[in-house]
Amino acid sequence: MDLNSYKNRTNNLVKHEGIISKISEKTITISLKGNVNCEGCKAQSACGVSDSNDKEIEVVNSAQSFQINETVDVLLKRELGLKAVFWAYVFPFILMFVVLVAASFFFKEWIAGLMSLFILIPYYFMLFVLKSRFQKAFQVSILKFN
Secondary structure, eight states, X not given: OOHHHHHHHGGGEEEEEEEEEEEOSSEEEEEEOOOGGGTTOXXXXXXXXXXXXXXXXXXXXXXXXXXXXXXXEEEEEHHHHHHHHIIIIIHHHHHHHHHHHHHHTTSOHHHHHHHHHHTHHHHXXXXXXXXXXXXXXXXXXXXXXX
8 A cells, every 4th residue: 555545545444553573475474563542541451452562463465575673554444343343253242142042942051151152163163264265355454664
């Protein structure tokens, strides 16, 4: 993504700063930096965003030239971020709840509870199998600092 298109679309993008940690022929691995806004927050211990300093993301290697330890901005469309939250957190919760309620009609409570937890195993396995499809849907861009 070039700088001019970035300036025109910043309202629709989620931006996070990161450092390039690994470069291969097809992918670039970026280590995301911690969020500066989290330092003074009282809810930091309850929030997953504050733990983002050890997160890594893989991006398709574009034609641009990057170097290891280079600081970049990772950009994602805002609506894709919401879709990612849905598939990672909201849908599994709904799935667990539906299985818990449905199974409680036929089994004891503890068995229904275990079934609602074990339903996550095939769900996350399905996400793993469909990983390449999700990577195509959730295109992430890199903006190089000049």
